Amino acid sequence: MKIAISGKGGVGKTTLSAFLCRWFGDQGHTVLAIDADPATNLGTALAIPGADSLPPITEMKDLIAERTGAQPGSMGGFFKLNPKVDDLPEKIAISDGNIRLMVMGGVQQGGSGCLCPENALLKTLVSHLILGRGEIVIMDMAAGLEHLGRGTAQAVDRLIIVVEPGRRSIEVAQRIRTLAKDIGLNNLHLVGNKVRGPGDREFLQQAIKGFPFLGFIPYDEKIIEADLKGEFASNVGDPTRVALEEIADNING
Numbered sequence: 001m002k003i004a005i006s007g008k009g010g011v012g013k014t015t016l017s018a019f020l021c022r023w024f025g026d027q028g029h030t031v032l033a034i035d036a037d038p039a040t041n042l043g044t045a046l047a048i049p050g051a052d053s054l055p056p057i058t059e060m061k062d063l064i065a066e067r068t069g070a071q072p073g074s075m076g077g078f079f080k081l082n083p084k085v086d087d088l089p090e091k092i093a094i095s096d097g098n099i100r101l102m103v104m105g106g107v108q109q110g111g112s113g114c115l116c117p118e119n120a121l122l123k124t125l126v127s128h129l130i131l132g133r134g135e136i137v138i139m140d141m142a143a144g145l146e147h148l149g150r151g152t153a154q155a156v157d158r159l160i161i162v163v164e165p166g167r168r169s170i171e172v173a174q175r176i177r178t179l180a181k182d183i184g185l186n187n188l189h190l191v192g193n194k195v196r197g198p199g200d201r202e203f204l205q206q207a208i209k210g211f212p213f214l215g216f217i218p219y220d221e222k223i224i225e226a227d228l229k230g231e232f233a234s235n236v237g238d239p240t241r242v243a244l245e246e247i248a249d250n251i252n253g
Contacts, residue, residue, distance in 0.1 A: 002136075003157060003251065005138065005141060007169070012217065013037075013162040015233060016217070022232065024098075033099050033102070033138055033140075036141045042103075045233070048101050051101060051103075054103050056105025058105030064117050067080065079117045082120075126147045145159075153185035161189070165203050191215055192217065194218075195217060215244075222237060
């Protein structure tokens with residue numbers, strides 16, 4: 001199972017990513033939790049010891065230079081477009097039970113398609129994680145899909161777009177759908193978050209037609225409190241827990 005989770009910043013995609021990592025881990029699966037959002041909050045949401053001190057791969061200059069043959073930040077020139085990455089999950093990830101965390105980081109120069117050593121390493125690594133590994137992979141992504149190439153995207157089992165009741169969130173979801181279509185990623189699903197009642201649920205269903213919803217997560221202050229404390233949101237209300245477990249079951253079913 002390879003899952004990518006995207007959406008506008010602040011909609012709760014990291015919370016959903018963390019819950020799914022823990023849920024699959026509790027079922028006895030080995031999970032690779034991939035923080036592919038430049039904000040790098042997944043380790044905190046999972047409350048993995050040492051996550052705060054884990055540097056993003058894009059900041060590991062010696063590693064990038066070793067694997068690509070070029071210094072980070074260099075544009076053009078010659079470097080390996082398919083560097084060795086198969087040993088990196090064991091080398092640079094940190095583990096907590098059945099969950100192994102890797103932090104990608106963002107490529108700062110040249111935009112999403114920059115021809116640079118950092119991007120070459122990240123894309124090769126993501127491709128290996130999705131195409132060449134047997135674990136469950138859950139990627140917490142930004143609103144773009146920069147880490148996914150065309151061939152890699154087609155192997156993703158589900159792209160989950162998290163939306164909240166609001167026009168900006170819906171616009172971003174539509175943009176992600178367009179980006180996904182461009183790279184051949186067709187298994188798109190939605191999760192509604194911060195839903196305060198039937199009105200919010202109906203609003204989302206009417207505003208984004210043609211998308212299958214995996215479920216709707218109610219607005220829950222406990223999630224916000226956990227985020228502020230840097231804890232895993234384990235102490236949520238019963239309606240939230242039921243909603244999250246329903247989403248996990250729908251993904252796994």
